[in-house]
Amino acid sequence: MVEWTEQERSIITGIFANLSYEEIGPKALVRCLIVYPWTQRYFSSFGNLYNAEAIRGNPNVAAHGIKVLHGLDRAVKNMDNIKATYAELSVLHSEKLHVDPDNFRLLADCLTIEIAAKLGTAFTADTQAAFQKFLAVVVSALGRQYH
Amino acid sequence: MTSLSAKDKDTVKTFWSTVSGKAEDMGADVLSRMLVVYPQTKTYFSHWKDLSPSSAQVKKHGKTIMAGVGEAVAKMDDLTAGLLNLSQLHAFTLKVDPANFKIISHNLLVVFAITFPKEFTAEVHVSMDKFLARVAYALSEKYR
Numbered sequence: 536m537v538e539w540t541e542q543e544r545s546i547i548t549g550i551f552a553n554l555s556y557e558e559i560g561p562k563a564l565v566r567c568l569i570v571y572p573w574t575q576r577y578f579s580s581f582g583n584l585y586n587a588e589a590i591r592g593n594p595n596v597a598a599h600g601i602k603v604l605h606g607l608d609r610a611v612k613n614m615d616n617i618k619a620t621y622a623e624l625s626v627l628h629s630e631k632l633h634v635d636p637d638n639f640r641l642l643a644d645c646l647t648i649e650i651a652a653k654l655g656t657a658f659t660a661d662t663q664a665a666f667q668k669f670l671a672v673v674v675s676a677l678g679r680q681y682h
Numbered sequence: 683m684t685s686l687s688a689k690d691k692d693t694v695k696t697f698w699s700t701v702s703g704k705a706e707d708m709g710a711d712v713l714s715r716m717l718v719v720y721p722q723t724k725t726y727f728s729h730w731k732d733l734s735p736s737s738a739q740v741k742k743h744g745k746t747i748m749a750g751v752g753e754a755v756a757k758m759d760d761l762t763a764g765l766l767n768l769s770q771l772h773a774f775t776l777k778v779d780p781a782n783f784k785i786i787s788h789n790l791l792v793v794f795a796i797t798f799p800k801e802f803t804a805e806v807h808v809s810m811d812k813f814l815a816r817v818a819y820a821l822s823e824k825y826r
Binding site: 565566569570587644647648649651652653654655656658660661663664667 | 715717718791
């Protein structure tokens, strides 16, 4: 069971309470597709991903980025039971979407960078530690049902 | 390991010239952040009294690290030869587990994003990420 301090809980809920999903979601996914281009393999149905400009302007990417970010809401609401909360999503990513779980870590890193850019110096070391711990738990839960 | 394209090198050089003015402050931030977010890295600094961001030792060492990155930027065309001394230092004297190079690279990227959010675009990010991976590789050369 993951132990969360009061400070960590407050940091995580705080970040998501003040988050613009429409802004950060697309940015995080766009960054992931550009910085780690092999992640594009899962989005062949999205249309034009030929270059950075195309990726940035692609409405399917933007919509999906928002969807993925909202997917984290469940974890924020159930911080004491993220593993169970994401069991179904894990099965989906494994059995239906066939996503290599290493990609979860890559997207998580890109999300961290976007949050850091947004919060600036407010993204203190303690904030970074809590946020990365949260994402690590999410990433682990999403990979849990793979076999 | 992907090699750096001409575009990557150009991007890194341009970005570094933009950010190097704040190198000292960023270096202290990178190091102090790493010590908090990845506490296992503290094991390399057990001989320091104060590991807080305001510590003189942290600030000085952050500056040293950034100078190293600057040196790597200057010697980008042959990192293995250019960073030979640093590799020997990390391998034989410091004996830093090379897994930590990824950790410090990540924190460098985070601090770039915090300090230069507009300039640290995805395109700059990918070139810097590749560059830092090459630097880590060069630093690991003399390990075994």
